[in-house]
Amino acid sequence: MAETATLTFNGTTLELPIVTGTEGERAIDIRHLRNATGLITLDSGYGNTGATESSITFIDGEKGILRYRGYPIEQLAEHARFTEVAYLLMFGDLPTETQHTEFRRQLSENQFMHEALTHHFDGFPENAPPMAILSAMVSAAGCFEPALARADDDDHFLELAARLMSKVRTIASASYCKSIGHPINYPRSDLRYTANFLHMMFSLPFRPYEPHPVVVDALDKLLILHADHEQNCSTSTVRMVCSSRASMSAAVSAGINALWGPLHGGANAAVIDMLEKIRRSGESIKTYVERVKTDPNTKLMGFGHRVYKNFDPRAKIIKEACDSVLQKLGIQDPMLDMAMELEAVALQDDFFVERKLYPNVDFYSGIIMRAIGIPTNMFTVMFAIGRLPGWIAHWREVRMAAGGRIDRPRQVYQGPVARDFVPVENR
Ligand code: CMC
Numbered sequence: 001m002a003e004t005a006t007l008t009f010n011g012t013t014l015e016l017p018i019v020t021g022t023e024g025e026r027a028i029d030i031r032h033l034r035n036a037t038g039l040i041t042l043d044s045g046y047g048n049t050g051a052t053e054s055s056i057t058f059i060d061g062e063k064g065i066l067r068y069r070g071y072p073i074e075q076l077a078e079h080a081r082f083t084e085v086a087y088l089l090m091f092g093d094l095p096t097e098t099q100h101t102e103f104r105r106q107l108s109e110n111q112f113m114h115e116a117l118t119h120h121f122d123g124f125p126e127n128a129p130p131m132a133i134l135s136a137m138v139s140a141a142g143c144f145e146p147a148l149a150r151a152d153d154d155d156h157f158l159e160l161a162a163r164l165m166s167k168v169r170t171i172a173s174a175s176y177c178k179s180i181g182h183p184i185n186y187p188r189s190d191l192r193y194t195a196n197f198l199h200m201m202f203s204l205p206f207r208p209y210e211p212h213p214v215v216v217d218a219l220d221k222l223l224i225l226h227a228d229h230e231q232n233c234s235t236s237t238v239r240m241v242c243s244s245r246a247s248m249s250a251a252v253s254a255g256i257n258a259l260w261g262p263l264h265g266g267a268n269a270a271v272i273d274m275l276e277k278i279r280r281s282g283e284s285i286k287t288y289v290e291r292v293k294t295d296p297n298t299k300l301m302g303f304g305h306r307v308y309k310n311f312d313p314r315a316k317i318i319k320e321a322c323d324s325v326l327q328k329l330g331i332q333d334p335m336l337d338m339a340m341e342l343e344a345v346a347l348q349d350d351f352f353v354e355r356k357l358y359p360n361v362d363f364y365s366g367i368i369m370r371a372i373g374i375p376t377n378m379f380t381v382m383f384a385i386g387r388l389p390g391w392i393a394h395w396r397e398v399r400m401a402a403g404g405r406i407d408r409p410r411q412v413y414q415g416p417v418a419r420d421f422v423p424v425e426n427r
Contacts, residue, residue: 061307086389106162140251173200226386302363
């Protein structure tokens with residue numbers, strides 16, 4: 001007999017079905033709760049709410065497990081390329097050599113921006129935040145490429161996904177070049193995805209940039225680690241926007257804005273800002289940690305996670321990669337020493353231990369990006385480039401779901417009860 005949970009309210013007893021996932025996670029299906037009892041569920045922040053069933057990414061927060069389509073993140077970060085992982089997330093399986101070649105061909109074919117789109121950069125002020133530019137330009141790209149704004153045709157999904165992935169990379173690097181007064185670089189088809197991005201960021205007409213293989217590999221790893229993370233804030237945003245049948249570019253543009261916040265993707269830049277502030281102020285790490293514990297407005301950025309309550313496997317991989325990249329490139333970054341001291345102090349402190357707060361993916365990622373030469377204001381853009389395949393995979397999952405309904409949560413209203421309109425002269 002199928003398992004159920006029993007709920008009794010006001011004399012009515014209801015058997016609620018239990019849904020079990022492939023990894024044994026269990027959920028109570030409350031779809032018919034309101035019809036049967038008049039009740040809804042309340043879970044602000046969605047800490048205990050499964051918004052969907054999904055087959056893309058699995059996380060076990062207690063054990064520190066992260067898998068994309070079943071593959072452990074450790075194996076993917078060690079052996080795969082970002083483009084393979086992107087394909088895996090979007091299509092469900094690692095590509096064969098032929099499929100990978102075709103995907104990379106599509107990425108190259110679609111990497112140019114419509115020339116008219118490049119003129120949009122001139123309209124932004126010099127100090128415009130790169131995440132604002134990215135989201136605006138992804139929306140604008142939908143105007144120039146109707147396929148991005150239509151996207152209900154699964155036969156052309158590969159091309160569509162490649163178009164957006166390529167475009168975002170070109171837009172991101174162009175916005176950086178514009179922000180420092182450099183000419184926009186055209187992409188090079190002979191370079192792989194990450195190396196091409198570095199070329200577009202750093203090449204100058206009189207000095208082409210030849211990326212160091214260590215840097216290319218580090219960037220590949222970084223993007224892989226950011227590629228998906230199930231129902232996080234930006235991905236849930238993408239899914240919700242898609243549920244209204246909005247286009248891929250509209251949904252991804254919304255996702256970019258959700259990612260921007262310092263509690264989400266913006267944390268990678270906030271970590272470096274925090275470390276720089278501590279260094280400038282001369283405050284000791286111990287004093288700073290004490291301040292975090294007593295001041296509700298000061299957080300230890302790059303620490304804590306809604307789901308991981310033991311360790312974030314991505315942080316573990318990034319910390320090791322950080323050490324190795326800095327060593328191979330012969331870079332000594334005092335920020336790395338500060339970050340390691342901060343981590344050591346926090347991990348021995350009851351405040352963090354009791355609350356199960358550990359370094360997350362954003363704690364060390366900024367230090368790798370600094371080593372690669374990425375400026376702090378581009379950190380969250382890098383996160384967006386990495387997360388793109390995940391967003392696209394979720395967009396497709398929502399679009400393909402049979403009978404998919406529009407996402408529309410309910411609420412418990414706590415405002416004024418009904419009252420009559422009062423003319424202005426009587427208020
Ligand atoms: N520094 C100090 N205290 C913290 C922190 C932190 N970074 N994170 C959580 N806490 C405290 C929080 O104040 C609360 O304390 P109390 O029980 O006394 O009220 C307790 O720990 C539980 O935290 P919570 O607010 O219920 O946690 P949450 O699941 O709502 O928030 C989070 C998760 C990631 C937003 C939060 O830990 C945070 O703000 N971290 C800093 C920002 C950050 O690094 N974000 C990146 C997240 S990982 C990548 C991504 O998703 O983009």
